[in-house]
Ligand SMILES: Nc1ncnc2c1ncn2[C@@H]1O[C@H](COP(=O)(O)OP(=O)(O)OP(=O)(O)O)[C@@H](O)[C@H]1O
């Protein structure tokens with residue numbers, strides 16, 4: 001049987017997704033927390049798992065280097081690709097939110113500087129509200145931007161809210177709920193339909209057990 005290739009990022013996503021895959025009967029015996037391996041196999045189910053950087057998951061899937069990807073909706077929104085999004089995995093739940101100092105006003109009459117790892121999604125959100133913005137793309141420690149006066153607000157992921165709290169910031173507006181999604185290469189879905197549908201069906205059963 002041909003292998004199907006699944007791409008995901010190590011860390012948060014893999015920690016949660018591998019638990020779910022395990023419940024679906026998919027097991028990568030070579031994987032362990034300290035492993036530096038970038039490719040692991042479930043030979044029984046003919047599945048190859050590749051570890052890539054989170055933002056690169058949609059690229060691997062769009063190009064067909066992976067048949068399937070597991071990736072946060074935040075990444076999908078920021079850089080939409082020509083892939084199918086077929087399942088909400090219900091893991092990695094968090095919110096995409098506008099945050100800043102308590103009492104910060106966000107109105108149409110002002111010009112806002114916004115720091116974010118998600119400049120496209122952030123711009124889209126403020127454009128729809130008719131608010132003019134300057135977007136500053138950062139790759140981490142986003143909460144620092146308002147603290148040092150680099151931006152008026154930030155757009156970032158909020159999970160427990162503790163990073164905001166510890167830095168004296170609050171959620172000003174919630175943009176949307178985020179969770180991990182399963183994305184599929186379009187050609188793979190046409191040529192490996194049965195395998196991919198079975199993979200999704202197994203995950204759906206695991207999700208019911210999970211919830
Ligand atoms: N508290 C959280 N902070 C960030 N992302 C979260 C959180 N909870 C869930 N997620 C989800 O997990 C995904 C992966 O986040 P993670 O921080 O592991 O990777 P990353 O920061 O994009 O990559 P890297 O660590 O390589 O820069 C996010 O895209 C998001 O969908």
Ligand SMILES: O=P(O)(O)OC[C@H]1O[C@H](OP(=O)(O)OP(=O)(O)O)[C@H](O)[C@@H]1O
Pocket residue numbers: 139140141142143156157158159160161162163164
């Ligand atoms: O609401 P919380 O539970 O505090 O989680 C939110 C924080 O987690 C993420 O950062 P991450 O840990 O990925 O670090 P980063 O700043 O390097 O992106 C995100 O960018 C927030 O800073």
